[in-house]
Ligand SMILES: [Zn+2]
């Protein structure tokens with residue numbers, strides 16, 4: 728079957744997101760996704776906990792702050808330490824049973840991998856709806872995916888519910904996490920969608936400001 732999955736979403740277990748587990752499922756269904764990856768910063772527990780709470784297919788993930796830039800691990804079953812080299816981080820993700828995605832490799836202001844993308848990765852996130860400048864970052868990501876002949880995926884990097892699903896990956900797989908990651912690894916996937924509309928970008932930011940003021 729064809730799976731539609733946003734492969735890069737943060738929940739309120741990431742300090743910078745306001746997406747509750749309920750929002751996550753609500754907006755994923757509203758956008759007609761069939762699965763969604765939870766990729767909170769440097770933690771796996773939130774994704775595993777949310778996966779237990781719902782029948783909707785949650786792909787447990789993590790976004791690791793490696794020394795060389797952000798790396799998304801999908802289907803990891805243990806925590807991955809931050810601050811290691813990109814190479815070591817990819818190895819640790821593989822040891823944890825997961826696949827390593829070079830997320831937003833050329834976006835500005837996002838701690839991007841840039842020249843640290845290598846053939847060791849399992850896929851490149853060629854569409855990241857929140858990346859800036861969107862067109863340039865997407866084109867460079869596309870080029871590096873071609874250079875290393877790596878599968879291409881898409882995600883929103885959502886920190887605010889309505890953003891979920893603006894980009895998604897169509898995957899030729901069964902409705903299970905194992906099947907989805909296997910299919911991505913062999914390139915049976917296609918990135919879809921695009922940049923956040925300006926309204927969502929602005930709302931996203933005003934939400935951050937409100938959250939910041941509330942927490943002060
Ligand atoms: Zn990131």
Ligand SMILES: [Zn+2]
Pocket residue numbers: 735737766790884
């Ligand atoms: Zn992210």
